[in-house]
Each structure stands twice: as C-alpha cells, then as structure tokens.
Amino acid sequence: MAKQFNKGLRFKKFKEKEIPLFDKLFDIFKELLTYTSGDFDEAFEWLKQLDVEYSLTTPEYTLDDFLEDLKNKGYIKEELEDGTGSSKNKITSKTEQALRQNALNQIFGKLKKRGAGNHKTKAIGSGDEHTGEFRNFHFGDSLDRISMTESIKNAQINNGIGNFSLTEQDLIVQETNFNAQMSTVLMIDISHSMILYGEDRITPAKKVAMALTELIRTRYPKDTMDILVFGNDAWMISVKDLPYLKVGPYHTNTVAGLQLALDILRRKRNTNKQIFMITDGKPSCLRMADGTYYKNSNGLDKHIVEKCYNMAAQARKLHIPITTFMIASDPYLMQFIEHFTKANQGKAFYTGLKGLGEMIFEDYEQNRKRRIR
Numbered sequence: 391m392a393k394q395f396n397k398g399l400r401f402k403k404f405k406e407k408e409i410p411l412f413d414k415l416f417d418i419f420k421e422l423l424t425y426t427s428g429d430f431d432e433a434f435e436w437l438k439q440l441d442v443e444y445s446l447t448t449p450e451y452t453l454d455d456f457l458e459d460l461k462n463k464g465y466i467k468e469e470l471e472d473g474t475g476s477s478k479n480k481i482t483s484k485t486e487q488a489l490r491q492n493a494l495n496q497i498f499g500k501l502k503k504r505g506a507g508n509h510k511t512k513a514i515g516s517g518d519e520h521t522g523e524f525r526n527f528h529f530g531d532s533l534d535r536i537s538m539t540e541s542i543k544n545a546q547i548n549n550g551i552g553n554f555s556l557t558e559q560d561l562i563v564q565e566t567n568f569n570a571q572m573s574t575v576l577m578i579d580i581s582h583s584m585i586l587y588g589e590d591r592i593t594p595a596k597k598v599a600m601a602l603t604e605l606i607r608t609r610y611p612k613d614t615m616d617i618l619v620f621g622n623d624a625w626m627i628s629v630k631d632l633p634y635l636k637v638g639p640y641h642t643n644t645v646a647g648l649q650l651a652l653d654i655l656r657r658k659r660n661t662n663k664q665i666f667m668i669t670d671g672k673p674s675c676l677r678m679a680d681g682t683y684y685k686n687s688n689g690l691d692k693h694i695v696e697k698c699y700n701m702a703a704q705a706r707k708l709h710i711p712i713t714t715f716m717i718a719s720d721p722y723l724m725q726f727i728e729h730f731t732k733a734n735q736g737k738a739f740y741t742g743l744k745g746l747g748e749m750i751f752e753d754y755e756q757n758r759k760r761r762i763r
Contacts, residue, residue, distance in 0.1 A: 411447070411448065411451045411456075412451075412456060412459050414446070415437070415446060415447070415453075415456050416456075416460075416465075416488075417492070418437065418440065418446070419433060419434075419437055419456075420485075420488060420489055420492045421492070422436050422437060423481065423485070423489060423633060424489060424492075424493070424593060424596065424597060424600075424633065425590075425593055427596075427633065427634050427635060427636050428481055428486075428633040428634040430466060430478075430479045430480060430481055431478070431479065434453075434457070434479075437453065438453060441453060463484075464482055464484050465481065465482060465484055465485045465488070466479045466480065466481055466482060466485065467479070467480055467482050468480075481633070483630060486629075486630050486632075486633055487604075489600060489632075489633050490600040490601065490603060490604040490629070490632070491604055493597040493598075493600040493601035493604065493747075494600070494601040494604040494605055494608075496597070496601070496747075497597065497598065497601040497747030497748065497751065524537060524540055524562050524563065524564055525562070525563055526559075526561070526562065526563070527541075527558060527561035527562065527563050528563075531563050535563050535564055536561055536562070536563055536564075537562050537563065537564045540562035540564075541556065541560055541561045541562045542556065544560040544561075544562055545557070545560040548560055570661075570662050571612050571613055571660045571661075571662060572610070572613045572614075572660060572662045572663070572664065572754075572757065573613070573614045573615075573616075573655055573658040573660040573662065573663045573664075574602075574606075574613065574614070574615045574616075574663075574664050574665070574666060574754070575615075575616050575617075575618065575651040575654050575655060575664075575665050575666070576599055576602065576615060576616070576617045576618070576665075576666045576668070577618055577619075577620060577624075577647045577648075577651055577665060577666065577667040577668065577669075578592075578595050578596070578599060578617065578618070578619045578620075578635070578668050579595070579619075579620060579621075579642060579647075579667075579668060579669035579670060579671065580592065580619045580620065580621050580635065580636070580637050580638055580640060581620075581621050581637070581638075581640045581641055581642040581671055581674075582637060582638070582639055582640060582641075583642070583670055583671040584637045584670055584671075585637045591670050591717050592635065592636070592637050594717075594746055594747070595668045595717075595746070596632060596633075596635050597747065598668065598746055598747045598750055599617055599632050599635075600632050600633070601747055601751075602615065602666075602750060602751070602754065603615055603617070603629050603632070605751070605754075613660075614658060614660070616654050617629070617632070618647060618650050618651060618654075619635065619647075620642070620643055620644065620646055620647030620650075621638050621640025621641065621642070621643065621675075622640045622641055622643055622646075622675055622677070622683060623643060623646050623677060624643065624646040624647040624649070624650040625650070626650070626654070640675075641674040641675035641683075641685050641687065642669065642671050642672065642673050642674045642675055643673070643674075643675040643676060643677060643683075644667075644669070644673035644698050644701075645673065645676055645694070645697045645698055645701055646676075646677060647667070648665070648667075648698070648701040648702075648705065648712075649701065651665050652701075652704065652705060652708065652710065655708070655710055656708070662757070663708075663709070663710045664710065664711050664712075664713065664757055665705065665710060665711070665712045665713070666713050666715065666750060666753075666754075667712060667713070667714045667715065668715045668717065668746070669714070669715075669716065669717070670716070670717040670718045671718065671723070672689075672690055672722075672723050672726060673691075673694045673695065673697075673698050673726075674686055674687045674691070674694065675694070676693070676694055676697060689722070690722060690726055695726060695729075698726075698730055699729060699730060699733045702730050702731075702733035702734035702736075703733045703734065705734055705736075706733065706734045706735055706736075711734065711735070711736040711737070711757075712730075712731070712734045712736040713736055713737045713738070713739070713753055714727055714730065714731060714736070714737070714738045714739070715738075715739050715746060715749065715750060716738060716739065716740045717746070718740075724740060727740075737753070739753075
C-alpha cells in the first residue's frame with residue numbers, strides 16, 4: 391500500500407525558467423536591428439535609451455558586458471571604415487540568420503525542421519507518404535514501393551500455401567502522394583509610400599520575407615524562393631540583404647517587378663510556380679524603351695494600368711498565379727487590384743500590417759497541397 395501511494399502525482403509551486411540576461415537583451419536587440427535596417431550603432435543607441443527607461447541591465451551585467459558577449463559569440467565584428475581609418479561594429483551572417491529565425495518564430499511559430507519535399511498534393515505519384523491504397527505492379531515501378539505483406543498474401547491465394555511461389559503477377563505496390571516542389575518569387579514594394587503618413591510598412595514586409603525564406607530553407611529545402619524589390623526599377627536581392635532593406639525615393643514600377651519575376655520563373659524547372667507581391671500603392675511608373683521614365687502619381691494612369699493588366703495576363707498564360715497582398719484599403723486601389731487579379735485569375739488579400747505574415751504563410755501552405763496548372 392505504501393508503494394502504491396508513492397506512485398501518485400506530485401504538485402509543486404511553478405517556478406518560471408530563468409532566462410539569461412544576455413538572451414533577454416538579444417531578443418530586444420534583434421527587434422531593434424530589424425527596425426533600423428541592420429544599423430548596429432542606431433540599434434545599440436535605442437537599446438541604451440530603453441535601458442535607461444526600463445532598467446534592462448543590472449550592475450553585475452551592463453550593456454558593455456552585453457557588447458563584449460556579442461563579439462565573443464560572433465554576432466558582431468569590427469570593420470574598418472573606408473578612408474577614415476576608424477573601425478565600426480557590423481553584424482555578421484550569424485546575426486542575419488538569427489534575425490530570419492526570429493521573424494519566423496514571431497510570424498509562423500516555432501516550426502521544427504522536417505525532411506525535404508513534404509508538401510502534399512492530391513496527385514498520385516512518387517512520394518514519401520503512403521495513401522493507404524494498393525495496385526498491381528507495373529514494369530518500371532520502384533522496388534521499394536512493393537508491399538511484401540500484400541504480395542505474399544496474393545501469392546498464397548493464387549498458388550496455394552503448399553507449393554509457394556512468388557511471380558510478377560502477384561506483386562502489389564503501395565500508392566504514395568506526389569511531393570510537390572514550389573518556386574516562389576516574392577516581390578516587395580520599396581517605393582516612398584511604404585513609409586508615408588507616419589506608418590512603417592516596410593518593416594513588416596521585410597519580416598515576412600525573412601520568415602518565409604527561413605521557413606523554406608528549414609522546412610521545404612527543395613523549394614526555391616527568389617526575392618526582388620521594385621521602385622522605379624526592379625532588381626533581385628539576396629537573403630543576406632533583407633535585414634538592410636530600406637525604402638527609397640521611388641515611384642512604383644509594378645510592371646518592371648512582374649517582368650523580372652516572370653524571367654526568374656521561366657528558368658525554373660518546377661511545375662509549381664507562383665508570385666507573391668506585397669505592395670501598398672498604385673503603379674505609378676514605367677521605364678520606356680529609350681531608358682527614360684514615365685511617371686504619374688495622380689490617380690490611376692490608364693497607360694500604366696493597362697501594362698499591368700497585360701503582365702497579369704501573360705503570367706496566366708504561363709500558369710503562374712499572382713497573389714497580391716495589398717496593404718491599403720483605398721476603394722480606387724482595390725478596384726485596380728480586382729481587375730489585375732481577374733486578368734491573372736490569381737488571388738488578392740486586402741490587409742493591414744497586422745496578420746500579413748499569417749496570411750502569406752497560409753496561402754503558401756495551401757499552394758503546397760495542389761498542383762498549379
């Protein structure tokens with residue numbers, strides 16, 4: 391009886407897990423680095439102000455100690471300034487990866503790394519996950535897909551137990567789901583309107599890009615994702631450039647962004663291709679054949695808008711859907727996006743800054759489950 395009582399549940403007062411002060415400060419500092427576009431000095435100055443206001447550090451662990459730990463752990467390095475001879479602290483690739491992981495955790499939750507190519511489609515094909523269905527063996531089927539249990543049972547039924555023999559006609563194959571691969575181009579608007587009216591729209595867009603990139607790298611490593619930005623022109627950026635992304639004094643050349651996105655996707659061999667476009671403004675710029683720019687920020691310019699519709703239709707012919715995430719709610723802009731989406735037969739989400747990441751994640755996951763044709 392005494393032994394039975396010892397096997398019961400034990401309850402004790404909950405004690406919150408002690409988090410090292412460095413980790414607490416680093417979480418705050420990663421957020422500041424995102425807002426300052428990777429500017430270490432500006433982010434550290436903000437951290438100092440927060441420390442004064444909220445007493446983040448202690449006499450035993452100061453910001454100087456935190457700075458020293460950042461150096462020792464490889465998160466920052468000193469680089470010489472060109473022409474001045476003085477040195478300046480810069481973040482390292484290790485910090486850039488930490489920023490992407492931080493964005494992923496914030497937006498999509500803490501996702502654990504999985505095996506390659508685990509996006510399911512409804513099409514039967516060569517995959518890793520069994521559907522529970524069986525069929526007769528056909529020449530060319532992989533041997534590792536043969537169900538030995540079903541095949542032996544088939545042989546016993548066809549040939550009897552006493553005179554057992556296994557022939558090709560007895561073999562049974564397990565069906566598997568086709569594991570889709572996706573090639574995605576993410577377009578980010580960096581026109582001046584992304585910071586107008588006192589609202590920072592570029593930082594959430596940047597966070598989404600970092601999180602989606604890290605998601606694909608860790609969970610879907612066979613997928614590809616290319617990132618481009620568009621203002622007066624469009625150009626590709628690398629993953630390591632994301633923390634430093636800034637808005638420029640640009641108009642919005644949506645056509646140039648779409649042209650570059652389609653050029654990128656034409657070179658991909660994957661069947662599934664898609665474009666995600668994050669923008670808050672109307673198209674207001676075109677690059678002409680002679681290299682000059684045609685700009686018009688007053689309303690929706692018919693010439694520019696028609697070019698956008700033509701690009702949407704061209705993407706549709708290539709079976710490339712465009713999903714637009716519109717960070718604006720102006721009725722005339724929504725009307726443009728509706729016509730644009732209809733021309734492409736894609737999708738559009740009219741969203742504020744809140745929930746942008748979750749929307750993009752859900753749409754990406756849903757596209758994994760079907761073959762885009």
